[in-house]
Amino acid sequence: MTRVAVDAMGGDRGPETIIEGLMDALSSREFEALVVGDGKTITPLLNRHGSHSDVQVVHAQQVVGSHEAPGQAVRKKADSSIGIGVRLQKEGRADAFVSAGNTGAIMAFSLLTLGRLKGVNRPAVAAFFPTKKGFSLVLDVGANSDCKALNLLQFALMGSIYLSYTFDKERPEVALLSMGEEDTKGNDLTLAAHDLLKSTEMINFVGNIEGSRILDGVADVVICDGFVGNAILKFGESIVEYVSEAIKESVNSGLKAKLGALMLRSSFQKLVGRMSYEEYGGAPLLGIDGVSFICHGKSRAKAIRSALHSTCDYVEGRVNEHIREQLRELSY
Amino acid sequence: MTRVAVDAMGGDRGPETIIEGLMDALSSREFEALVVGDGKTITPLLNRHGSHSDVQVVHAQQVVGSHEAPGQAVRKKADSSIGIGVRLQKEGRADAFVSAGNTGAIMAFSLLTLGRLKGVNRPAVAAFFPTKKGFSLVLDVGANSDCKALNLLQFALMGSIYLSYTFDKERPEVALLSMGEEDTKGNDLTLAAHDLLKSTEMINFVGNIEGSRILDGVADVVICDGFVGNAILKFGESIVEYVSEAIKESVNSGLKAKLGALMLRSSFQKLVGRMSYEEYGGAPLLGIDGVSFICHGKSRAKAIRSALHSTCDYVEGRVNEHIREQLRELSY
Numbered sequence: 031m032t033r034v035a036v037d038a039m040g041g042d043r044g045p046e047t048i049i050e051g052l053m054d055a056l057s058s059r060e061f062e063a064l065v066v067g068d069g070k071t072i073t074p075l076l077n078r079h080g081s082h083s084d085v086q087v088v089h090a091q092q093v094v095g096s097h098e099a100p101g102q103a104v105r106k107k108a109d110s111s112i113g114i115g116v117r118l119q120k121e122g123r124a125d126a127f128v129s130a131g132n133t134g135a136i137m138a139f140s141l142l143t144l145g146r147l148k149g150v151n152r153p154a155v156a157a158f159f160p161t162k163k164g165f166s167l168v169l170d171v172g173a174n175s176d177c178k179a180l181n182l183l184q185f186a187l188m189g190s191i192y193l194s195y196t197f198d199k200e201r202p203e204v205a206l207l208s209m210g211e212e213d214t215k216g217n218d219l220t221l222a223a224h225d226l227l228k229s230t231e232m233i234n235f236v237g238n239i240e241g242s243r244i245l246d247g248v249a250d251v252v253i254c255d256g257f258v259g260n261a262i263l264k265f266g267e268s269i270v271e272y273v274s275e276a277i278k279e280s281v282n283s284g285l286k287a288k289l290g291a292l293m294l295r296s297s298f299q300k301l302v303g304r305m306s307y308e309e310y311g312g313a314p315l316l317g318i319d320g321v322s323f324i325c326h327g328k329s330r331a332k333a334i335r336s337a338l339h340s341t342c343d344y345v346e347g348r349v350n351e352h353i354r355e356q357l358r359e360l361s362y
Numbered sequence: 363m364t365r366v367a368v369d370a371m372g373g374d375r376g377p378e379t380i381i382e383g384l385m386d387a388l389s390s391r392e393f394e395a396l397v398v399g400d401g402k403t404i405t406p407l408l409n410r411h412g413s414h415s416d417v418q419v420v421h422a423q424q425v426v427g428s429h430e431a432p433g434q435a436v437r438k439k440a441d442s443s444i445g446i447g448v449r450l451q452k453e454g455r456a457d458a459f460v461s462a463g464n465t466g467a468i469m470a471f472s473l474l475t476l477g478r479l480k481g482v483n484r485p486a487v488a489a490f491f492p493t494k495k496g497f498s499l500v501l502d503v504g505a506n507s508d509c510k511a512l513n514l515l516q517f518a519l520m521g522s523i524y525l526s527y528t529f530d531k532e533r534p535e536v537a538l539l540s541m542g543e544e545d546t547k548g549n550d551l552t553l554a555a556h557d558l559l560k561s562t563e564m565i566n567f568v569g570n571i572e573g574s575r576i577l578d579g580v581a582d583v584v585i586c587d588g589f590v591g592n593a594i595l596k597f598g599e600s601i602v603e604y605v606s607e608a609i610k611e612s613v614n615s616g617l618k619a620k621l622g623a624l625m626l627r628s629s630f631q632k633l634v635g636r637m638s639y640e641e642y643g644g645a646p647l648l649g650i651d652g653v654s655f656i657c658h659g660k661s662r663a664k665a666i667r668s669a670l671h672s673t674c675d676y677v678e679g680r681v682n683e684h685i686r687e688q689l690r691e692l693s694y
Contacts, residue, residue, distance in 0.1 A: 175549035209592045217507035217589045241596035257549045260541045262597045264573035
């Protein structure tokens, strides 16, 4: 049975939400959970849900704050829920780690403790972007601020393998985020990456796309460097938030609007749900020699549940083995 | 009186919209307009609005398509409305050019025909992003796919001067778009640019911001390379469009929602208006030895009107002279 370490202390909504999500996940799928965090806080929360033979508490006396510098966390907080949660894999006690905590710290601990998969130059953080057709996996969204073409090629391969073995996508379509859709457009990095992607048969490369096309869902995987990916992810999230707030504001602002609000509420919720980056739970740090799933800090129980199921899919789909094998075949 | 050449053939909504915007602009501000485009199309449209002594038609027998490659346009369409519109400045017949046409072609013709302002290494395209506090000017959003730190410094200076002399902003606050807000975070480019911006007294540098903070309006000017700027601009626009469509869809989807729709319509329109990148009309190509304002292809008459007024502000505020002077003072 897959053994997943869960960071009970991560996320803006506190341990209750994490544990609620975990219990929900366990009710529809079999896996073993190691709940990492402050024992005194977690145990009573778990007890509320009755006893569960597949759940075990692992005490962690430290917590990494959501704004703490990752470097400092790594130096001073080895016994945090993130530090221990990641380490459980190294100790052979867990197959994966899931956290809605400090993204930088999860990356730093994962890299330091688990290292890279053989053949991977740079691990990448993936994120699911909702599209008109479903979703696209965008990577890197923040692990690498400067990239080389070879890194982008590896991102393309890792993203494709992930979708193949956990979402049953056959030969996922890969697009390169660029400036201009023509082959000859872009910056130095994307021009070089374009050629590399095009000449690599293992990748189902469909060409360049501009930022405006991401939401059209023209590709299953969208590749970019971490700086650009981070900028569009964060800017995009802020727009969605802004729109949600503006809708609320509009609804509260006048009598006419207020009257309509009740009637439109269900439509709103559907809309915001569709745009929400929580929908797909977490996304993996691809390329590390282990499994770390990163959830949004604002994750609700439903997102945690999805992330836990995705994590089991990842482990059971043996994604890392496939990455290792296929990278060996790449001649670069 | 300021003489503005207007591209009647640019924009997705056709010459009628451009001319409607022009007439509207002329009704509240004095300037001379040279309307460039197909005479046979334009003259009857102008006549509908009665005679106007400040309007003159300049015939152009070619039109640059919205998806035409800029390089090809420059080679084969010197007598297009964009080609001629830009050239009127070189011939001393106009002080500025406004177009909602092919952005790449406007840039290419402007650079080729007018050249750069003395001291400017790379001209940049600016765009107004709506924020919670009003707007921020973001640049570059597409002229330069690869930048050096010095380019970003010049963008910061040009953006500041533009806002100072046309929007009466005293010492506009400048932020650098980066990954992480700490001084030590970012990619090679932003790390170098950060140091340069910090040590340049002429710029009111407030530090790094992440993509998530742009809409908060934390700075008047936000600096980035053209690749990143292009990606966030286009991705952002597509989200706004997506949300607008989804709202429409929701409204049309069910009886309950339909009932509320009429009541909420005014709120929706306010919301979409606030998020619309048309609100501020056009934005200048900063750093060329002339004045070219680029409007969104989807501009309505109101946006064309705003753009024409902004163009007059730019000319009358002698922005280019100030850029030239202040660049001379920069010791880099």
